[in-house]
Amino acid sequence: MNRRELRDHCLSFPGAEETFPFGADTSVFKVAYKMFALSRLGADELRISLKCEPTLAERLREAHAEVIPGYHLNKRHWNTVIVDGRLREQMIRDMIEDSYDLVVSRLPERRRRALGWRVDE
Numbered sequence: 049m050n051r052r053e054l055r056d057h058c059l060s061f062p063g064a065e066e067t068f069p070f071g072a073d074t075s076v077f078k079v080a081y082k083m084f085a086l087s088r089l090g091a092d093e094l095r096i097s098l099k100c101e102p103t104l105a106e107r108l109r110e111a112h113a114e115v116i117p118g119y120h121l122n123k124r125h126w127n128t129v130i131v132d133g134r135l136r137e138q139m140i141r142d143m144i145e146d147s148y149d150l151v152v153s154r155l156p157e158r159r160r161r162a163l164g165w166r167v168d169e
Contacts, residue, residue: 049137051089054096057141058085061148062163080159084151085144094131096140097121098147108143 049057058064058077067076070086077085087096100108102124108115109127114135118126131140152165 049131049140051094053137054087054094054131054140054144055089057144058087058096061145064148079148079151079163080155082151082155084147095119095128096131096144097126097128098143099125099150100127100143100147101150104146 055066055075058075059066061079063079064084065078067078068074069076073090074086074088076083077087083099085096085098087094097118105125105127109117112135114130114132115127116130117123117128119128121128127143129135129140129143152160152163155163
């Protein structure tokens with residue numbers, strides 16, 4: 049997965065937007081003003097930080113050297129993934145989607161509906 053593919057995938061989700069609150073070098077991907085991913089897409093080593101359920105975050109770190117505690121983030125809820133070809137591309141895509149889903153699942157019902165999420169009655 050290259051920088052363009054990573055960016056395109058983050059922006060492929062309903063309501064996703066790219067912002068730059070930490071400066072022009074850091075892409076922050078948000079849904080409903082809530083961050084679900086961030087990356088310095090122009091850095092020498094491509095990495096992306098993603099929100100994750102705490103138990104799963106620990107398991108992923110234990111199983112994969114490319115998954116480390118979130119850099120400058122709450123390490124209980126965030127992982128940083130080194131995107132260097134060692135992890136399967138589909139796994140990275142799935143982690144991005146999981147991060148997005150985790151953020152959306154905590155939005156108010158009205159917001160989830162607006163994003164096309166099924167809201168159980």
